[in-house]
Amino acid sequence: MSRKKGAYPYLERDVSWMYFNRRILQEACKPDVPLLERLSFLGIYSNNLDEFYRVRVASQNRIVEWGEKSGVKEALQAKKIVKQISRLYGKYMRDYEETVHDVYAELARHNIFLINDTQVDDEQRRFLSSYYHDRLEGLIVPVSFSSVKYLDHESDESIYMAVRAVRTTSSGKQAYEYAYFELPVQSCGRFVRLPDRDGRNYIMYLDDVVRCSLAYIFEGLEYTGMEAYAFKFTRDAEMEIDDDRRNGILQKISKGLKSRKKGAPLRVLYDESMPEDLQRRMLSKLDLDKNDTVLKSGRYHNHKDLMKFPDCGRTELKFASFPPIRRSALDGEGSILDKIRQQDSFLHVPYHSFFSFIRVLHEAAISKEVSSIKITLYRLAKDSKVVRSLIGAARNGKKVTVVIELLARFDEESNMVWAQKLQEAGVKVIFGVEGLKVHSKVVHIGMKKGPDIACISTGNFHEGNARTYTDCIMMTASRRIVRDVVQLFDFIEKPYIPVHFKELLVSPNDMKKRFVSLINAEIRNRKAGKPAYIKAKLNHVTDPVMVEKIYEAAEAGVKIELVVRGNCSIVTDKLPENCDIRINGIIDRYLEHSRIFVFAAGGQNKVFIGSADWMPRNLDNRIEVVTPVYDPAIKQEMIRIVDYGLRDVRQGRLVDGTGENVPWECANPLPTGSQEALYGYYCRLEAEESGIG
DSSP states (O other), rough: OOOOOOOSSOOHHOOOHHHHHHHHHHHOOTTOOHHHHHHHHHHHHHHHHHHHHHHHHHIHHHEEEEEEEGGGHHHHHHHHHHHHHHHHHHHHHHHHHHHHHHHHHHHHHEEEEEEEEOOHHHHHHHHHHHHHHITTTOOOOOEEEGSSSSOSSOOTTTTTEEEEEEOOOOOOOOEEEEEEEEHHHHHHHHHHEEEEEETTEEEEEEEHHHHTHHHHHTTTTTOSSEEEEEEEEEEEOOOOOOOOSSSHHHHHHHHHHHHHHHOOOOEEEEEESHHHHHHHHHTTSSSTTTTSSEEEESSSOGGGGGGGGGOOTTTSOOOOOOOOOHHHHHHHSSSSHHHHHSSEEEEETTTTTTTTHHHHHHHHHOOOOEEEEEEEEEEOOOOOOOHHHHHHHHTTTOOOEEEEEEEEEEOOOHHHHHHHHHHHHHHHEEEEEEEEEEEOOEEEEESSSSOOOOEEEOEEEEEEEHHHEEEEEEEEEOOOHHHHHHHHHHHHHHHOOOOOHHHHHHEEETTTHHHHHHHHHHHHHHTTTOOOEEEEESBBBBHHHHHHHHHHHHHTTEEEEEEEEOOOOOTTTTOOOTTEEEEEEEEESSOOOOEEEEEGGGGTTTEEEEEEEESSSHHEEOOOOOEOOHHHHHHHHHHHHHHHHHHHSEEEEEEESSSOOBOOSSSOOSSOOHHHHHHHHHHHHHHHTTTOO
16 A cells, blocks of 8 residues: 655664765774775764754754744754764774774784874884974964953864973962964874884874874973873865855956855864863864764864875785776777767776776867867866866867856865866856756767767866776767757757756656656556566665665566665665565775666666766755666666676675664675676676687
């Protein structure tokens, strides 16, 4: 019997996120994960938490503090969610600190010693003295707590040291003075490697290097004692975008970035051994309220820096290298554009080299057969080869149009700089659509003769991401898909013009409606006795409409199998036996990022890939693109990626809404993790295609 709308269980997005981040922590706990990779997972866990508090917890706190009568229900729900997050945070933090302790102990067993300021010997002190005068001197300028009202100009990306200094008065009494300073991590890194000795590697936190240098920092002030304790805080990262239409978008973003830097602190961590008098002075400068999180913690903060822990040349303590594969069938000899026009092709980065996509843009930039290039950009690498190709194309007389999203969170400043460089080169730059983020990843290459080319990706055209995120890029000259891509760019440039997409699923136009239609078709096929199932690989599933449709399909007998990396609002823990929903969450060396959708379609297997997750923001508030895959070979490869994920018992965890994250089980498990299995498969396939072996 079908249920009423809203009767299905729904797990709040932010609680689900805490369960996801715990899966990362579980990887750091695994003894079979290489030691330095365990450190990296600890860093990822910490970095994720910082961003989560800056964005999601900040949003919930704003709802709690809204104060409008019309929002009482929402405020109560937000308060409940914040309470759940705080409870889980405390629980997981204990596990986190135990894991850090265990990993450091294991480092010592491998002759990598992390020592503090109390453990250095005379020889190491002489090294640290030289290090201070060579690298640190002049970078640290203490500020008296009594000289500032609030720390509202300090960055929450930094670590700070609170100092209590002792001065002996003429009468012999001790008087305390209090100051703070920022650790110069950006200039010196978080870890300092001391000289090796007797086959041992010695490393110090910059925090402890500075503690050893306090006498130099406060030299000449005649203090008789000094002690320093770390603290950090996390601000609300939501920008206050000015709605004044007289301001251009660049000015709005610039103004918004300035407001972010002044966002209210909402989480504070400090060394639990910090004296109470110093605690009071530090906390009084952060303008906190009752909804903010204040936690005593360990000696060190900003564990995101563990992602850059010195490897000391110990490659055996890291994952074995998976060099990206150059697909000879795609980017061997001859024109890569001609190959795409003859046969659809795909890349699955980082297994395949992102260079193949760069080569597409490079050839388009210099080919006399190409008349125009259009592309949507969301995030860009620091020294972007993508942008270099686009600038080169413009200088070669091509008509180049770039849609760049200035509201890509935390990349706004970088994207503004790139936008200006592109404009200076003569590129037509479009700053998205007002009120809608352009999150799609699409390229159109206009040819002077013959069919044009379209590239549609599940992830950013970003060289750095392409080394660590799993994403699929489909390259095609299919006229029906290319036609819709052309219409997409017309829609972005003139969003007030009605447009109908025949092939592409485009949000906010009709993507949700068409996904619902595809699910409804599976329900009808199941009732008609035809093959009916849904398999998908996504980052997040939180859209209430999509969640309810999945429950509805499962209740009708449609088999649902999902690979979901992050947030998942579907609760499968106590569903009726006739509801077959299974969800695997995979954490491994690469961040799972591709979005692939497979519908049985009565035995035809309809396959789609694109930029959208099943979240309200993707389906309702962004311009997203999902494309059908028609090439039989590429369809099979997309299905393989999803199936490998569903067979991954080594890295998979059962996502059922409980947060237990128990190991994934299946009837036909892979002998390795899905990422290792895919890389091995692509290596064998390339050997066959190139005639090697």
